[in-house]
Amino acid sequence: MKKILAFALALVLVLSACSFATAEESVADVIAQAQTMTLEELFKKAIEESNGKDFYAVGNSSRGKSALPLFVEALQQIDPSYTLNWDWQQPKENKIFDQLTEDVNGANHVMSMTLIQDGNQIQSKMLDTGVLLNFVPKDWTEAEGLARENNEYPLALQTLNKVFMFNNLGEATFTNMWDFVAEGQAPLFMGVNSELVGKNFLYMMTNEKYANLAKEAYEAWAGKNADDDALIEDMKQDAAELGLTAENANYGLAWVYLWCEKYNEMTDDGPICNTLVTTSAVDQSGLLVYSKLRSVEETAESSVNNVTVAAYQDDYTGIGGYAYKHYLMLTKSSPLPWTACAIIAFMTTTQDGFKAWGKDMGGYAPVPACMQDHSKDGYVDGVNTFDAKNDRGYDWWLNDGKLVVEDPAYCASVSGTMSDWIDGIVSSK
Amino acid sequence: MSTFASPKPSSFRRKMNGVWTYISKPQNAILLVLGIILTVTTIFPMVTILQDTVKLHPGSIDTTNSNAADAQFQALGGTYTAYNWTNLLGDTITTRVGRERVTRSVASIYLITPLLNSVLISIFACFGAILYGGIFAYLVTRTNLKFKKYLSSIFIFPYIMPQWTLAVMWQNLFNSNAVTGGNDGLLTSVFGIRMPLWWCQGLFPVSVVLALHYAPFAYILIGGIFRNMDANLEEAATILNTPRWKTFLRVTMPLVKPAILSTILLVFSSAMGSYPIPHYLKLSTLSTQYVGMSSNRAGQASILAVIMMLFGFLILIVNQRTTSGRKNFTTVTGKSGQSSVVNLRAGKYILAVIFLITTLATGILPIILFAIETFLPNPGDYSFLTHGIAGHMTTKWWMTAENVTENGMYGQKGILYNSEIWNAFGGTLIVAVLCALAAGTIGTLIGYCVSKNRRSKWAAYVNNMAFLPYLMPSLAVGVAFFVFGSNVGIYNTFLLLVLARTVKYIPFASRSALNSMMQLSGEIEEAAIIQDIPWWKRMTRIIIPIQKTSIISGFLLPFMTCLRELTLFMLLCGQGKIITTMLGYFDEMGLYAFSSGINLILIVLILVFNTLVNKLTGASLDSGIGGGK
Structure with missing residues (x-):
């Protein structure tokens, strides 16, 4: 009896190991094939695979819920009988990484794909571990005007910007990135441990490119004093101990230190925006998602015209904010990989697929054809009424606005030491 | 004359007879089953979380920083480490305080x-x-x-x-x-x-x-x-x-x-x-x-x-x-x-006025502010009050039927048309009803069985095991069930929510039932036993009707508290699953009109249920745990 039981258990173990290996190969195999197919071919594969089935995805952005019905409609144009019972989940409190890991490593694989942010954790928890697999659609690689750099691996759905703004009803001026960390400032910002892309931004400030920008801005800054000079010098030791290799890392690190010491933590960018646009928020500043300006209703107390986007000033020096990305990937154990590939291709190469995100300013798809024009969002009846809402576009923000762009590999390489250094400062405020 | 010596039962048989006699009493059988279930549902999540403290987590510092000192743990399969404990309790880091370099213990920070x-x-x-x-x-x-x-x-x-x-x-x-x-x-x-x-x-x-x-x-x-x-x-x-x-x-x-x-x-x-x-x-x-x-x-x-x-x-x-x-x-x-x-x-007048004012501030004012908030154009924008412009009020948070991003709606429809909000309400009601039924039933049974076995150590153990999760901070229980739910593949399911909630709030019903059962003379049930009335009939015809107010309180409290629970649930499901996680999301986003509207509906819902139950049974929230009237 014992022998039979042991044999049965062994058989179950072997079979489950085999089935897992097959599933893993098959998703990678599907991706390899799918990368050579057009959108229409992917649609047909998706119809074959998932008609009438349950499809599960998990995302940091709730707007996937708006995109999926459009995907189903697109497939119904090919096969009117096509249906898909989809469920788009949005976990709280950074649990998306645990959920994906458990889904892939557990016995019951449900999730087919994800829309996910935070390059640092994606690199260390999802890519290095093989939990997620990257898929690059053929139509995407062949798209006209494609912004391929930093968007291919992992595949980016969009780049979002968070920009420096300030309430302009007072006397304070913010014409340099160092003005936001000057004595007496308390810029509004989401906590570094509640939205981790903010922490990634701080890691990136020590990267060579952005540390150099910090140095240039510091040298041009009229507000600096001897204490600041001493701090910059002193930060060389910290940079060395943290293993930072950029020549001017001490400038970036000094800015990060001052920022962490001074920022006023808010629960979300929404409240930051609602605060900054009011008449009582005189001289307040903040770093927040640009698109939040779209949500302000004009009243006697609140107006978009009460804020200035720092980087839009002609005499502004330094970084104008930072950029992070929403990535699209398949799970290693995706139950419906063809459908997941078709959805990713749909979202990243068509205007309908990107519509749920494209209607907002401040979010930029790598494929220009997906984008909507937001350069005149501040115009009312042909008159430029709310200048802050006129989005100057992806290229402008990268080159002139000098956004700090998240690099997952760099973030992952310094987070081990810098995270504690930052937490130490924040906890002693 | 011949004599017949009755065969002496074997020791095993005697033991089995003893066991059979023990479990043939319904209260003993129930205690046995519930004791095992509660031990699993209470202890297993705790063991899981304890295990999590020595596990390696990809992307976490225990993976990047643990070293050869963990060899003895890594021998267990390469996935365990003592680093989390040693680092948190023993290590130091260099950071900055007031521009000065300082060395701080990791424990002092975290x-x-x-x-x-x-x-x-x-x-x-x-x-x-x-x-x-x-x-x-x-x-x-x-x-x-x-x-x-x-x-x-x-x-x-x-x-x-x-x-x-x-x-x-x-x-x-x-x-x-x-x-x-x-x-x-x-x-x-x-x-x-x-x-x-x-x-x-x-x-x-x-x-x-x-x-x-x-x-x-x-x-x-x-x-x-x-x-x-x-x-x-x-x-x-x-x-x-x-x-x-x-x-x-x-x-x-x-x-x-x-x-x-x-x-x-x-x-x-x-x-x-x-x-x-x-x-x-x-x-x-x-x-x-x-x-x-x-x-x-x-x-x-x-x-x-x-x-x-x-x-x-x-x-x-x-x-x-x-x-x-x-x-x-x-x-x-x-x-x-x-x-x-x-x-x-x-x-009696002076104190009444004082409490009228304080309860106004803590009970009525929030409701008034919630109501006003749902008519403000921007969150916290009291232009209509500070500038006296009545036109600066709006019904958009309730009445918007389109999916719009402009004017602060963030792509949400108004509350009355927002299927996500109403689905979340539905989810909450499902969880609350199931929790109330499960916690109420289990708690009542525990109360009954413990009162029947007052001197039994096992009964005391079951009673304590039922009470323990309530004494645990909600977040800790949530964490334990998150790790447990993830391991068994039931994360973000109603099953996990109901399980966690039931385990956490069985004490509402068990304490309530125990109190009332302790007041009940054993003779009442004994009379029925003599008449050979089956157990289920004794329960449904005698025990429950006599103590219905307390028992209903034991169902009512888990139901009411479930409607507004967040801390326990926030790690266990996505934000649209139930109404409190959605409410928390709206509050974090600064969409106070939505959260205020939901709050209003929640309060009205609880009051309606409370009044309804009060009218029907005499039980109510303010009459207390096990209180009844």
């Missing part, structure tokens, strides 16, 4: 301050809740205070509302540009009053808000004793010419002591596990620290959860040492012939 804050807010919350709720309970039950019925109903409102709503209201009232940064709150914008920082953020407001939230709990527990207290003892003291203050201290207080201790035990653990209030009012506690650490220090976050659980065990031990649970709750529901009423004279 553990000591949050732990200290958690303990302090728990102590202050207990003190405040007992003082405010206890005084109110005394006045309502033992004096001729005016407007008792109205005050009694309103007083429990803060307990009905999701706890962080008072915190958000605190922010909206007292924040000011000059002190907290950001924009001015209502007090500053309308009256120009600026409160100091310690009043607006940190230990003080967190303690006050928690105390206000749990004061109804103290009122319910202490009021239950005052209401049923035998007045003969006090009257005897009065006849002996004992001064009133002495009677109060020497007679009344000792009788109330068990309820005060119960309040301390329950409020302490609840306050310690609270996440949203410290989060909104900017205080670092074990709960907020857990959430902050869960990405980069996942294993160490689990250590914080373990520490919170240890407090639960500590409280259980204190509970056992200071007062036996049965004695305590028997006192609560002891039937009394009559109770004396103290004549407050003019004080």
Whole structure:
């Protein structure tokens, strides 16, 4: 009896190991094939695979819920009988990484794909571990005007910007990135441990490119004093101990230190925006998602015209904010990989697929054809009424606005030491 | 004459007969089954979280920083490490404080301050809740205070509302540009009053808000004793010419002591596990620290959860040492012939006015502000008040039928047309009903079975096992069930929510049932046993009808509290699954109109249910755990 039981258990173990290996190969195999197919071919594969089935995805952005019905409609144009019972989940409190890991490593694989942010954790928890697999659609690689750099691996759905703004009803001026960390400032910002892309931004400030920008801005800054000079010098030791290799890392690190010491933590960018646009928020500043300006209703107390986007000033020096990305990937154990590939291709190469995100300013798809024009969002009846809402576009923000762009590999390489250094400062405020 | 020696049964057979005799009694069989189930559902998640503290987490510092010192753990399969414990409790890091380089222990950053804050807010919350709720309970039950019925109903409102709503209201009232940064709150914008920082953020407001939230709990527990207290003892003291203050201290207080201790035990653990209030009012506690650490220090976050659980065990031990649970709750529901009423004279009006004002601030004002908020054009934008422009009010938060991004709707439809909100409401109702049924039924059975086996150690064990999760901070239980649910593949399912909630709130029903069953004479059931009435019939025809009020309270409390629970659920499901996670999302996003509207609907829903149950059965929230009428 014992022998039979042991044999049965062994058989179950072997079979489950085999089935897992097959599933893993098959998703990678599907991706390899799918990368050579057009959108229409992917649609047909998706119809074959998932008609009438349950499809599960998990995302940091709730707007996937708006995109999926459009995907189903697109497939119904090919096969009117096509249906898909989809469920788009949005976990709280950074649990998306645990959920994906458990889904892939557990016995019951449900999730087919994800829309996910935070390059640092994606690199260390999802890519290095093989939990997620990257898929690059053929139509995407062949798209006209494609912004391929930093968007291919992992595949980016969009780049979002968070920009420096300030309430302009007072006397304070913010014409340099160092003005936001000057004595007496308390810029509004989401906590570094509640939205981790903010922490990634701080890691990136020590990267060579952005540390150099910090140095240039510091040298041009009229507000600096001897204490600041001493701090910059002193930060060389910290940079060395943290293993930072950029020549001017001490400038970036000094800015990060001052920022962490001074920022006023808010629960979300929404409240930051609602605060900054009011008449009582005189001289307040903040770093927040640009698109939040779209949500302000004009009243006697609140107006978009009460804020200035720092980087839009002609005499502004330094970084104008930072950029992070929403990535699209398949799970290693995706139950419906063809459908997941078709959805990713749909979202990243068509205007309908990107519509749920494209209607907002401040979010930029790598494929220009997906984008909507937001350069005149501040115009009312042909008159430029709310200048802050006129989005100057992806290229402008990268080159002139000098956004700090998240690099997952760099973030992952310094987070081990810098995270504690930052937490130490924040906890002693 | 031949004799027949009856065969002597074997030792095994005798044992089996003994077992059969034992489990043939329904109360024993039920205790056995429930004991096993509760052990699994309570202990297994705890073991899982303990294991998580020594597991390696990809992308976490235990993976990047652990070294050869962990060889003995890695020999277990390469997935275990002692690093999380050694680093948190023994290591140091160099950082900056006030521009100076300092070396700080890791514990001082991630553990000591949050732990200290958690303990302090728990102590202050207990003190405040007992003082405010206890005084109110005394006045309502033992004096001729005016407007008792109205005050009694309103007083429990803060307990009905999701706890962080008072915190958000605190922010909206007292924040000011000059002190907290950001924009001015209502007090500053309308009256120009600026409160100091310690009043607006940190230990003080967190303690006050928690105390206000749990004061109804103290009122319910202490009021239950005052209401049923035998007045003969006090009257005897009065006849002996004992001064009133002495009677109060020497007679009344000792009788109330068990309820005060119960309040301390329950409020302490609840306050310690609270996440949203410290989060909104900017205080670092074990709960907020857990959430902050869960990405980069996942294993160490689990250590914080373990520490919170240890407090639960500590409280259980204190509970056992200071007062036996049965004695305590028997006192609560002891039937009394009559109770004396103290004549407050003019004080009955003065105190009534004071409580009218305080309950107005804590119970009515939030509801008014919630209602107003749903008509403001931007969150917190009181232009219609400060500038006298009536046109600066809007119905868009209720009536928008289109999916629009403009004008602050963030792609959401108005509340009345928002299927996500109503689906989440549906989800909440499903969870609440199932939890109430499960917790109520299991709790009632436990109460019944324990009362039938008063001297049994196993019964005491089952009773304690049922009570333990309630003494655990909600976040710690949530963490345990998150790890457990993820491991068995039921994360983000109603099953996990119902399971966690049921385990956490069985004590509502078990305590309620135990109290009432202890009052029930065994002769009633024995008479039915003699008549050979089956067990289920005895339960449905005799026991339950007699004690229906207390039993329904045991169903009602899990249901009501489930409707507004966030901390326990926030790690267990996505934000659209149930209404409180959605409410928390709207609050975090600053979409206060949505959260206020949902709050309003929740409060109305709870009041409707409470009234309905009260009319039908006589049970109600403000009559307390096991109180009934």
